[in-house]
Amino acid sequence: EMQLLESGGGLVQPGGSLRLACAASGFSFRNYAMSWVRQAPGKGLEWVAVVNGFGNNRYYADSVKGRFTVSRDNSNNTVYLQMNSLRADDTAVYYCAKPDDPSGWWKREVFDLWGQGTVVTVSS
């Protein structure tokens, strides 16, 4: 069974840092670009970042560019989101998501598998 399991969320002060992890199982992890998508309380979905299958190319939403870094460890089937300079408007549930395209690139990001999410709260 394919599965994604996020961890690392919590309460952090503005300006602080947090690293999220997403452990994948049940599919050939290195064949898929992996994305992070977030959802602020009571709001809609916002795509945040993607890393290609090799881990050497990344793309970010303007709202997090320069503050967040996405990376992956294919030997451990895990994708990470390092979040620095956190702000109150980064408060959200963070989901990792797998696309249906096994090219390893973000050519078509139809997200057919989602994790359960991890909650990040930025507050003093």
Add this chain to the structure above:
Amino acid sequence: IVLTQSPGTLTLSPGERATLSCSSSQNINSNYLAWYQQKPGQAPRLLIYDASSRATGIPDRFSGSGSGTVFTLTITRLEPEDLGTYYCQQYHNSPRTFGQGTKLEIK
């Protein structure tokens, strides 16, 4: 690309038909548009991709249509379990964007 969904909230009874719209600010001539269902407290679930193809395990009560700048998700024979928020998403270009959602309530 900005996706605008309407209506914001839809309240219907079991057995009725729901029609949800997604309007794009740019022409999505690839038909690279997906629909997701999100139930309260859960992660989104893929329903439709490529505007009209049903994802694995999705009942045929759910159908997608449209092209260009206007897309529609139709749910026939509504069931109580269909309640939730429905989002459209484009993957025609980057960054990928979602609509703001349509909340479906079942009376």
